[in-house]
Amino acid sequence: MMNISSIVEDNIRDDLQHTSILIYKMQILSMYHLLWTSYWQSGLGQLIKQTSEQQQQQNYVVYSMNISFWPKEIKQNIDTSTSSMDLVCYHRQELERQLRQIQIEWNNKVNHFSGYNLKVEQLLKDYIIQNLFEFQKEIEHKIKLVTYDYQIEAIKQEFNRQNSTEYQKKIMKQLCLKRDEKETTEQELKFLQERINHFNVLDQTFEHSAIIDSIENIEIRQQLQQQYRKIIQQAKTDFYMLSLQTAEEQRTRARLNYDNEVNKMYSIHHNAFDFTILPLK
Template identity: 35%
Template sequence: MKTPYYLLLNDKPFQIILVQTLSSISTKTLNYHHRRYQLQQIALLMHRIKLIPIYLRLWKTYWKSGMGQFNLDSKEQYSYPMNFKIWPEKIQSILSFIQIKEENKQQMYIDFVYDYIDELKQQLTTSQIEYEKMTKNFHGYTLSIEELLEDYLEKNLSSLRMHIEHKIKLIHYDYHIQVIKLIYEQEHPNEYQKKIFKELCQDKYEEEKIEQELRFSKQQMNYYCSFDKSLKNYDGQQSSYNECKEM
């Protein structure tokens, strides 16, 4: 897994986190750089432990859509059935290069998504085991150090978390659109009616997509403004927080 820029040893905010952490531990000059590297590895493992569940949530949403399981955890009541098996375009696109009979596609999607979710779960378990091992072997690792790293990671993962939630909402919305289309087709509309209905659905989807993107952009702006304010504590530089508030 690629190291994110905010966990690179030359990233200034991360450097300050490392200095704050190591200053609370009795560290000899000779092994300072080694301890710094160890802390980076611990932070990377913690990052994976936080990152993987975010993607698990996305892929489980793909699974529920493809298996017609959205109704299992939904408290809302719909006037149409929610057990249609509709695989999101993302999954269909990933596997579009495979030449396979139409009747075998469902099983192909099931196997692919199931295996990917299983792989993510295994990576999560492995990362948790490695994290426990590394923190036990790191002399002086305390709850306060863990909380400091967690806070730093949460700030940097917030944008991605919002982005994934945005994608999940669009998957849900697209699923409803596709279900309505399928039900409509069961009424045997003529070609003109199909054309009009398709255009209406597309317009509605685009409208919802734009609305979701606007919400997402606003959330991102609020996040970056608040994060910029917190960065002032890291580098002591003039913050643009007030400028953000005025936007």
């Protein structure tokens, strides 16, 4: 017959597991809500606010940031019967509803959880956030790309108000594409570096080989395990280095292409009497 202490331990383990799952869900929903809020702010024209320092700069075209611009992620998911605003509002409200529901469930759980305190809660949160690192960085990456697309659209609209020629508009379109490539490659490189740093911190062990573990001779088994560990670590290092090298080369090419387009743009306006500098760099 199972004793009382074993029953208590099982209950505590079940409560901890349930609480952890609820915290995990709240973290996921909160991150998704941040992403959809960025979509919503972009559509409302409230994603970016210019600083007073920018507005006070001389030879600086203060282009409007109050533009309604829906990211391509939203445009690709609407049909004739649904507007972008309806889609975004629905997802934000649904995420908020689910988050409130889980928060209520979490409150009920911890209020009846004997021994649960702020220290236990923080330990659970730290562990969950650590394991959500890659997902969190992916969401942050998407939000930054939404911001860059918004900035580019604001610059394009201001440029079109400058009575530009068709050739100038063509150059500007090419410039925006190159800037998009530049910002994307820089963010991808940063994202990759953060992932590698994160994995290096966590990677304190190595995968075991069933064949090596089955060797009875302890000395031979330990030698093979050391060799196996070195091979695994070297393979990971080579892969990380190759990935970084490829990402850095892509960023370098994107920067060069963007700078060439900027120089081309400046050369077109070089002799203009009322030339004002658009913030292209």
